[in-house]
Amino acid sequence: MLDPTMQIEKIAVDVLAQNDGVSDSPYGFIYEAIDEAFPRTKFILSIRDTQSWLESYRTFFPDQNNRLRQWMFGVPTFRGHEEVYRDVFDNQNNAMRRYFAQRPADFLEMNLAEGDGWAKLTGFLGSEYLPFRHDNRQSKQ
Numbered sequence: 001m002l003d004p005t006m007q008i009e010k011i012a013v014d015v016l017a018q019n020d021g022v023s024d025s026p027y028g029f030i031y032e033a034i035d036e037a038f039p040r041t042k043f044i045l046s047i048r049d050t051q052s053w054l055e056s057y058r059t060f061f062p063d064q065n066n067r068l069r070q071w072m073f074g075v076p077t078f079r080g081h082e083e084v085y086r087d088v089f090d091n092q093n094n095a096m097r098r099y100f101a102q103r104p105a106d107f108l109e110m111n112l113a114e115g116d117g118w119a120k121l122t123g124f125l126g127s128e129y130l131p132f133r134h135d136n137r138q139s140k141q
Contacts, residue, residue: 004071009033028092029072032099035106042125045096045109050086052113057085 009030016022016034027034031043061069063079073088075081100107108124110116 004067005030008068008071013037025072026068028096031096035099041106043096043100043107044121044124045093045107047093047109047111048113050089053089054082054086058082 008026012022012026012030013033016038028045035041035043057078061078063077065073065075065077070076073081073085075084078085096107097109108120110120
């Protein structure tokens, strides 16, 4: 039987193989496996203030951790383990920054709360990824 990390990586890679992109958990925890499975993939790290993230997490996942969150954070619940969550959040973001430090063409960090938006995203992805491209646009007369 595969260990939990290998099981999660396999499922996540299988999901990504059937889609153009994915977001959220567990991808921030297995970016190395995704990078290996899909060379030239572009990674976007959406960041925010750690305290703001903790408050959002507290509201969105009120102490009903599932197995995936237990695997990611290593503790059974959020309540009582806030410092663990804070450390994991900060460590994961920093680990991704280090991993992609020499590959700026493959990695973008965005902070929507500080104003990062469409222009930064499309500048990173390039026009071939724009969802609203008009290849055969005709001007109105």
